[in-house]
Amino acid sequence: xxxxxxxxxxKQQEEKMFQLIDKxxxxxxxxxxxxxxxxxxxxxxxxxxxLWEEMRGKEHQGDTAYVQERVMLRREVDKLRxxxxxxxxxxxxxxxxx
Numbered sequence: 001x002x003x004x005x006x007x008x009x010x011k012q013q014e015e016k017m018f019q020l021i022d023k024x025x026x027x028x029x030x031x032x033x034x035x036x037x038x039x040x041x042x043x044x045x046x047x048x049x050x051l052w053e054e055m056r057g058k059e060h061q062g063d064t065a066y067v068q069e070r071v072m073l074r075r076e077v078d079k080l081r082x083x084x085x086x087x088x089x090x091x092x093x094x095x096x097x098x
Contacts, residue, residue: 046074
């Protein structure tokens with residue numbers, strides 16, 4: 001009787017562990033999706049800023065190569081700013097750690 005109850009409890013615990021593992025995998029997948037969506041949003045915002053600036057300044061209106069270059073350069077600036085912030089965060093974490 002006790003052995004049967006113990007087996008049932010072990011089986012229930014295994015089922016709970018598998019459910020937690022499934023949920024953990026789902027959380028990881030959702031975090032990756034959120035990260036991808038944030039990058040897409042950042043790209044769209046960058047393009048919108050450049051296009052808005054171009055609409056205000058009429059001198060290069062219609063010059064798609066110029067606009068594409070501005071978008072690419074703005075993306076690069078945004079990426080470098082993000083990397084700088086990440087490095088600053090890493091440095092803060094290291095100084096807090098030690």
